[in-house]
Amino acid sequence: MIVRPARSTDAGAVGGILSEFIDTTDWMPRIHTRAEDLSFAGMMIARGWVSVVEDKGVVGFAACDGPDLNALYVAGHARGRGIGSALLSTLKESRRTLELWTFQRNTQAQKFYMRHGFVEVARTEGARNDERLPDIRYVWKKEGL
Numbered sequence: 001m002i003v004r005p006a007r008s009t010d011a012g013a014v015g016g017i018l019s020e021f022i023d024t025t026d027w028m029p030r031i032h033t034r035a036e037d038l039s040f041a042g043m044m045i046a047r048g049w050v051s052v053v054e055d056k057g058v059v060g061f062a063a064c065d066g067p068d069l070n071a072l073y074v075a076g077h078a079r080g081r082g083i084g085s086a087l088l089s090t091l092k093e094s095r096r097t098l099e100l101w102t103f104q105r106n107t108q109a110q111k112f113y114m115r116h117g118f119v120e121v122a123r124t125e126g127a128r129n130d131e132r133l134p135d136i137r138y139v140w141k142k143e144g145l
Contacts, residue, residue, distance in 0.1 A: 013058035
């Protein structure tokens with residue numbers, strides 16, 4: 001398993017992982033086309049935000065803009081193998097703090113982030129996110145800060 005910066009040629013795999021999550025999550029509304037998911041992946045990669053995990057192809061990615069963790073997704077067939085943890089560990093090595101939003105319905109993500117030291121700091125009814133789903137803000141700070 002290799003964690004590396006994403007290349008432009010990874011946009012298809014990154015967009016596919018994002019689309020797969022949306023398509024297989026019953027509570028997640030599809031508000032963008034798969035082509036828009038691919039374009040969004042390409043934009044995040046072009047901005048230098050994306051790291052990927054490669055294991056016989058790209059199996060997970062994280063998009064981080066400074067302290068803001070905008071996305072962390074693992075392909076369905078690769079979940080439960082430590083890929084998300086590897087991505088998060090890599091991000092934590094180079095940052096003093098990380099902040100993110102996750103949906104209240106995404107209980108798996110909540111457990112994952114709390115297991116990795118994130119603390120809930122806010123909840124909303126979703127008025128400010130595109131999906132209009134209630135969400136939770138989490139923050140992680142490096143020990144000693």
